């Protein structure tokens with residue numbers, strides 16, 4: 001079967017957010033030379049590939065997700081020669097490079113937009129989405145994902161352009177075949193250089209319903225999410241570019257459905273290799289609202305995993321992840337980042353790494369980095385966070401204190417704090433003052449300490465990455481939740497013809513009894529991984545106590 005020949009089905013991918021990863025100098029922002037200096041660290045961790053978030057020319061309103069030139073490197077990160085060196089050095093170590101491609105929108109500083117702005121006759125006008133005003137105002141009531149209306153007025157022509165994100169990120173008009181030609185050229189340019197794959201930013205938003213009507217039920221997303229021509233567009237790029245270069249591809253899918261994801265990542269390889277979806281990361285949104293402070297819904301979390309694991313099995317392929325540059329740190333979110341930081345970070349890791357899919361590890365996750373606990377709005381840099389603070393406090397009357405508490409839980413800056421390398425000043429991230437404050441716990445939580453300690457979160461991740469390559473059922477097995485109603489335990493089974501694997505996780509800080517059904521034959525079983533001492537030496541039984549945030553992985557060879 002074709003599947004067995006695709007490297008990424010047993011691979012683990014490490015995400016680097018270059019601005020916060022490692023600064024080779026003292027400017028306080030990370031750079032490509034900094035990344036090169038840490039390749040041996042990543043080799044020790046054992047990852048197969050790096051996903052590099054955008055390093056292209058950009059005014060950095062959204063830290064690189066606003067690209068002003070797809071063919072150049074942002075001088076803050078280095079030069080093209082540095083990038084070429086990174087590619088070469090990574091490849092020498094057997095590490096592949098996946099580039100981030102942001103083509104739902106460009107920066108308004110991109111030459112195409114600059115030509116289009118204020119000139120209806122520009123050859124680039126139709127690269128973007130322009131509409132006349134309605135009743136003297138915005139063409140529709142669609143909301144930007146970063147707050148406010150999604151249309152911005154071009155004073156010179158009296159028309160509005162669409163921006164689903166910041167107003168400095170103008171949406172491209174994919175209906176225009178010339179835009180699609182440009183996108184294919186951009187991707188081919190990087191593939192020709194030897195880049196191994198692509199992560200496609202909000203790729204399920206590229207096809208908009210063309211009547212551009214008001215959304216009386218919501219914020220407009222139903223008119224452009226998984227839109228009418230999205231599969232056709234992806235097939236076109238895949239056919240002309242991805243398949244030609246054998247690129248691995250992962251699409252970031254915003255507010256998507258299982259049915260669409262089965263098609264995006266379908267095993268016939270006509271669209272993408274795999275998909276990110278975010279439903280499991282909304283279990284701490286109150287009534288679907290991100291800007292709230294809410295505990296997480298454990299039963300819902302298990303239900304969502306079950307739905308996606310079963311639904312993609314044999315039909316598509318998913319990315320497995322807790323963390324990225326848009327999400328708060330998982331150990332602060334679902335774990336306990338104080339008393340049980342190490343235990344809960346490991347337990348959370350095991351509970352997604354033993355599923356079917358390709359795991360992604362976001363920089364710092366592998367050492368159990370936490371949210372920084374910022375207490376002042378001055379500490380935040382993220383455009384979404386500062387916009388929402390402004391809207392919630394100044395327009396909606398939320399108190400500053402409440403909004404700061406929400407940001408401390410939900411802001412994207414929680415994951416963007418500088419990587420904690422060692423206990424020296426600025427956590428060894430830079431010789432100069434970092435662009436975003438380092439979390440205060442760096443003297444305790446840092447890569448140097450973690451690598452030196454056999455019981456660290458780092459070595460647990462290293463083992464998870466190895467296990468995926470050693471145990472076939474992790475890649476191939478069916479998935480079933482063995483205790484969907486249990487209030488504390490997340491216990492699921494993976495099953496193939498030759499193996500059964502059971503991943504047992506206590507999601508809370510209390511000891512809990514766990515009973516495995518008698519129908520499970522434990523004779524050939526062994527615990528292959530645990531986050532408490534002594535467990536892997538025990539012979540498995542059907543009844544045992546789970547310690548706070550304990551995880552155990554049981555393997556049974558048939």
Ligand code: TEU
Nearest residue numbers: 062065102145165201202254290326384
């Ligand atoms: O993110 C897409 C996206 O919609 C979210 O992750 C978003 O940041 C969050 O849900 C808002 O509440 C991608 C990138 O990962 C993100 O960094 C960019 O800002 C965004 O696209 C625009 O390019």
